[in-house]
Amino acid sequence: MLSEDEARQLYRESIHIDSLNISNWGPEIFQAWRKGGITAVSCTCGLWEDFKGTIANIVQWKKWYEEYSDLIMEITSIEDVYTAKKLNKTGVILNFQNTSGIEDQLDYLRVFRDLNVRQMQLTYNTQNYSGAGYTELRDSGLTGFGRQVVDHMADLGIVCDLSHVGPQTTKDTIEYARKPPCFSHVLPSGMKESGRNKSDEEIQALGAKGGMVAASNFGPHMKMGNDSKIDDYVEVLEYLIDLVGEDLVGIGSDASEGHARPSPFLEWCNRDKGYARKMTEWGSAPVVKPLGNLADREDLAVAMARRGWTAERMRKVLGLNWLNYYKRIWEN
Amino acid sequence: MLSEDEARQLYRESIHIDSLNISNWGPEIFQAWRKGGITAVSCTCGLWEDFKGTIANIVQWKKWYEEYSDLIMEITSIEDVYTAKKLNKTGVILNFQNTSGIEDQLDYLRVFRDLNVRQMQLTYNTQNYSGAGYTELRDSGLTGFGRQVVDHMADLGIVCDLSHVGPQTTKDTIEYARKPPCFSHVLPSGMKESGRNKSDEEIQALGAKGGMVAASNFGPHMKMGNDSKIDDYVEVLEYLIDLVGEDLVGIGSDASEGHARPSPFLEWCNRDKGYARKMTEWGSAPVVKPLGNLADREDLAVAMARRGWTAERMRKVLGLNWLNYYKRIWEN
Numbered sequence: 184m185l186s187e188d189e190a191r192q193l194y195r196e197s198i199h200i201d202s203l204n205i206s207n208w209g210p211e212i213f214q215a216w217r218k219g220g221i222t223a224v225s226c227t228c229g230l231w232e233d234f235k236g237t238i239a240n241i242v243q244w245k246k247w248y249e250e251y252s253d254l255i256m257e258i259t260s261i262e263d264v265y266t267a268k269k270l271n272k273t274g275v276i277l278n279f280q281n282t283s284g285i286e287d288q289l290d291y292l293r294v295f296r297d298l299n300v301r302q303m304q305l306t307y308n309t310q311n312y313s314g315a316g317y318t319e320l321r322d323s324g325l326t327g328f329g330r331q332v333v334d335h336m337a338d339l340g341i342v343c344d345l346s347h348v349g350p351q352t353t354k355d356t357i358e359y360a361r362k363p364p365c366f367s368h369v370l371p372s373g374m375k376e377s378g379r380n381k382s383d384e385e386i387q388a389l390g391a392k393g394g395m396v397a398a399s400n401f402g403p404h405m406k407m408g409n410d411s412k413i414d415d416y417v418e419v420l421e422y423l424i425d426l427v428g429e430d431l432v433g434i435g436s437d438a439s440e441g442h443a444r445p446s447p448f449l450e451w452c453n454r455d456k457g458y459a460r461k462m463t464e465w466g467s468a469p470v471v472k473p474l475g476n477l478a479d480r481e482d483l484a485v486a487m488a489r490r491g492w493t494a495e496r497m498r499k500v501l502g503l504n505w506l507n508y509y510k511r512i513w514e515n
Numbered sequence: 516m517l518s519e520d521e522a523r524q525l526y527r528e529s530i531h532i533d534s535l536n537i538s539n540w541g542p543e544i545f546q547a548w549r550k551g552g553i554t555a556v557s558c559t560c561g562l563w564e565d566f567k568g569t570i571a572n573i574v575q576w577k578k579w580y581e582e583y584s585d586l587i588m589e590i591t592s593i594e595d596v597y598t599a600k601k602l603n604k605t606g607v608i609l610n611f612q613n614t615s616g617i618e619d620q621l622d623y624l625r626v627f628r629d630l631n632v633r634q635m636q637l638t639y640n641t642q643n644y645s646g647a648g649y650t651e652l653r654d655s656g657l658t659g660f661g662r663q664v665v666d667h668m669a670d671l672g673i674v675c676d677l678s679h680v681g682p683q684t685t686k687d688t689i690e691y692a693r694k695p696p697c698f699s700h701v702l703p704s705g706m707k708e709s710g711r712n713k714s715d716e717e718i719q720a721l722g723a724k725g726g727m728v729a730a731s732n733f734g735p736h737m738k739m740g741n742d743s744k745i746d747d748y749v750e751v752l753e754y755l756i757d758l759v760g761e762d763l764v765g766i767g768s769d770a771s772e773g774h775a776r777p778s779p780f781l782e783w784c785n786r787d788k789g790y791a792r793k794m795t796e797w798g799s800a801p802v803v804k805p806l807g808n809l810a811d812r813e814d815l816a817v818a819m820a821r822r823g824w825t826a827e828r829m830r831k832v833l834g835l836n837w838l839n840y841y842k843r844i845w846e847n
Contacts, residue, residue, distance in 0.1 A: 233618065286565065287615065287788040310658040312642060320662075321683070323655030326642040327794075328787055330652075351653070455660055456619040462659075 190488035190497070194481045198222045198268055198502035201434055201480075202302070202397045203278070203346070203368035205230075207441025207448070208247070212477065213254040215440065216273040219480035222502060223264050223274035225302050225367065225435075229284040231457035234291060237284035241298050244277060259299050261510050276509075278367070280347065281307035282332060283456075289335050296339040301513060302367065303336060304344035305329060305356065308462050309455050314352035317378050318462045325355035337362040340513040345389075346399075346435075353385055362512050363394035368435035370404045371422055377404045383426055390427025395508040397435030398423060402471035409471040413486045416473045420500055421490070429496050433505045434483070436474050444470060522820035522829070526813045530554045530600055530834035533766055533812075534634070534729045535610070535678070535700035537562075539773025539780070540579070544809065545586040547772065548605040551812035554834060555596050555606035557634055557699065557767075561616040563789035566623060569616035573630050576609060591631050593842050608841075610699070612679065613639035614664060615788075621667050628671040633845060634699065635668060636676035637661060637688065640794050641787050646684030649710050650794045657687035669694040672845040677721075678731075678767075685717055694844050695726035700767035702736045703754055709736045715758055722759025727840040729767030730755060734803035741803040745818045748805045752832055753822070761828050765837045766815070768806050776802060 185193065201224045206212045208226070216224060228244060229237040248257045256267055258274040267274035277300040285291040295303075305325075308316035313329030315322040325333065333356060336343050343364040345353045356364055366389060372380035379401075381389075386396055398419045405411040405419065423432045442448050445467035451457045453466035475482055487497050517525065531552060537559045538544045548556060560576060561569040580589045588599055590606040599606035609632040617623040627635075637657075640648035645661030647654040657665065665688060668675050675696040677685045688696055698721060704712035713721075718728055730751045734741040737751065755764045774780050777799035783789045785798035807814055819829050 231619075283619065286618070287563075289791060309660060310642070310644060310655055312644075315655060315658075318659070319655070320659050321656040323642055323647060323651070324653040326647075327650070327652050327792060328641060331787075331791055455663075459621060459663055460659060 184491050185488040185494060187485050187488065190484040191481055193494055193497055194484035194501065195220055197498050198264060198506060199434070199480065200264070200502040200505040201225065201436050201438070202365070202395075202505055203227070203399065203435040203437045205437065205439050206477070209441070210251060210254070212441055213247075213251050213273065215477040217254050217271070218478035219476070221273050221477065221480055222268045223258055223276055225276040225278045227280050228277045228300065229279035230281055230307055230452060232284055234284055234286050234288070237279070237295070241277065241300070244275065248275070257299060258301070261506065261513065264506060276301055278302035278304070278344065280304045281311065282313050283307075283311055285332070287312055289331055292332065292335045292339055292341065296341055300341070301509070302342040302344055304346055304367070305332070305348050305352065307347050314356070315349040316347050317349045319349055322349035322351035324351040325359055329356070330359055333360050338515075340515050342509065342512045347379070350382070350385065353381070354388065357388050357392055357394070360392070363392040364389065365395040365397070365508065367397050368399035368437040369396065370399055370401060370419060371426070374406045374419065374422055375404055380404055386423065386426045390431050393431070393511070395431050395433055395504060396423050396427060397433040397505070399435050399437040400472045400474040401437060402473055403468070405473065409469060411471060411473040413473050413475060413482060414490065416483070417486045417490050429499055430504055430507070432500050434501065436472070438472065438474075438477055440477050516823050517820035517826060519817050519820065522816045523813055525826055525829055526816035526833065527552055529830050530596060530838060531766070531812065532596070532834040532837040533557065533768050533770070534697070534727075534837055535559070535731065535767040535769045537769065537771050538809070539771075541773070542583060542586070544773055545579075545583050545605065547809040549586050549603070550810035551808070553605050553809065553812055554600045555590055555608055557608040557610045559612050560609045560632065561611035562613055562639055562784060564616055566616055566618050566620070569611070569627070573609065573632070576607065580607070589631060590633070593838065593845065596838060608633055610634035610636070610676065612636045613643065614645050615639075615643055617664070619644055621663055624664065624667045624671055624673065628673055632673070633841070634674035634676055636678055636699070637664070637680050637684065639679050646688070647681040648679050649681045651681055654681035654683035656683040657691055661688070662691055665692050670847075672847055674841065674844045679711070682714075682717065685713070686720065689720050689724055689726070692724070695724040696721065697727040697729070697840065699729050700731035700769040701728065702731055702733060702751060703758075706738045706751065706754055707736055712736055718755065718758045722763050725763070725843070727763050727765055727836060728755050728759060729765040729837070731767050731769040732804045732806040733769060734805055735800070737805065741801060743803060743805040745805050745807060745814060746822065748815070749818045749822050761831055762836055762839070764832050766833065768804070770804065770806075770809055772809050
């Protein structure tokens with residue numbers, strides 16, 4: 184069993200990838216990532232936005248890459264992740280949590296891929312052209328257009344994310360997709376029943392296809408609710424490993440650090456299209472994040488060691504699994 | 516029983532409304548409407564277009580209203596329909612066959628209503644934010660966003676059309692809507708099985724709510740297929756009257772006069788979003804329209820008389836039913 188010091192040492196030498204971040208971007212967050220030793224982080228640059236709104240978010244990132252080049256760098260390839268580690272920077276992988284940014288244009292997928300959006304969730308909570316989110320009244324499953332989106336994403340080397348996607352759309356997409364989709368930030372409903380959580384069957388179906396599942400960090404949807412601690416988070420990782428093995432599990436914190444709760448931003452997230460009907464209570468309800476602050480991410484390795492994890496399992500779950508998966512999806 | 520001369524005389528004195536036209540607009544069509552004695556016609560100004568594309572189509576109509584003011588006029592109220600009749604012009608009621616023009620913005624419904632789009636089909640053939648079309652892989656039903664669209668349409672006095680809409684979305688919308696929706700251009704599957712046709716149950720459910728059903732004019736979906744004649748079209752009207760009574764049945768020709776088949780336009784209609792996968796074969800397959808040319812619309816009244824229709828029934832189905840229905844929807 185690794186000691187705390189050994190765990191910290193291992194963490195500092197490891198590649199750590201966080202597959203979902205929606206923090207209040209800016210220098211404070213970039214510094215927190217550095218302090219937390221995060222090698223690469225997937226940041227949401229499209230949630231409810233249309234094409235132009237998404238482009239504006241991406242342009243902001245390109246400016247940040249220049250302005251804060253001492254802290255962050257753009258990830259355009261697997262090689263860049265190693266470079267970020269070597270240079271002691273945090274690599275940014277842009278993601279969408281909704282395909283609203285492509286509007287109804289399949290060709291926009293290529294535009295966004297070329298702008299280095301390498302991970303896209305099919306839909307966020309509600310229905311869009313491609314499929315249904317988990318709060319939708321009825322789940323359409325993957326639509327005919329959605330099939331074309333999934334095909335194009337595979338061709339272009341874009342990760343297909345099914346985290347907030349409804350059960351039928353999730354099932355259809357896992358079955359239909361030529362390349363394995365992922366759950367970039369989910370929790371298992373086998374540990375706590377919730378519409379947002381994924382069932383054992385869904386997780387196993389994804390794993391059978393070779394898809395990654397990363398645990399999010401949302402107290403209310405964990406077994407102990409808002410009393411959950413970092414060890415409970417590691418228990419979630421163990422539950423996922425029992426379902427799909429230790430090569431397909433990762434960390435997807437869903438950190439929203441720097442956003443007050445309630446805040447106009449979280450209110451926007453939690454209304455359909457950002458302004459219409461309210462979908463969930465999480466814009467204002469209390470939410471404990473047991474993984475702690477971004478700057479303290481190293482504590483996760485200590486908790487893994489405390490629960491008797493091997494060094495190999497720690498390295499895989501902290502980052503190598505995501506790296507291997509990205510390699511399979513990004514590189515055609 | 517009315518003689519042919521009496522039927523022609525009745526037609527010329529009657530208000531005749533055609534609830535769906537997607538012809539190759541321009542002076543030839545406007546002259547054909549005049550020759551055909553059509554009082555008002557609902558014209559599609561949005562099918563796959565986004566907000567800006569739809570606005571461009573509407574601007575073209577505003578220019579046509581000015582340039583061809585001897586033939587056509589804009590309909591902004593029930594009163595305008597009577598004015599068109601009196602002035603021997605054809606009134607134009609703009610419609611959408613898809614809510615793609617509002618994109619994800621409920622407020623755009625007000626913009627389009629103020630531009631005099633007074634009839635909107637929730638979706639055209641496939642899935643959109645509001646619901647599913649009849650060719651979609653799985654029918655989502657009316658979505659949560661769709662409910663808000665339907666509520667806003669009722670508030671704004673916009674007719675909600677369910678013609679190309681899938682069965683579950685049709686059922687949900689009829690049940691949910693505060694104001695009765697319509698089928699602006701359909702045929703009954705009780706006479707010919709087809710995914711595009713509406714079942715007796717759907718037609719009766721619509722009628723029970725006070726919604727209008729108008730017969731379209733599409734040989735392949737009629738009992739006699741492309742051998743259908745104008746009397747077969749009148750038989751369809753009788754079938755609908757048997758289901759919902761003679762106060763809720765009208766004419767919705769779905770005339771696409773002036774467009775070649777095949778043509779780039781019909782190819783665009785028959786691909787998802789106008790360019791993606793092909794949905795139906797009708798872009799190039801032979802299609803007989805038993806109602807005949809727009810300029811010969813008077814023949815419909817002769818066929819009605821030939822089948823023994825009373826003058827009252829003729830007047831209602833030719834136009835008064837639509838007029839009464841529009842009054843109920845448009846005027847809050």
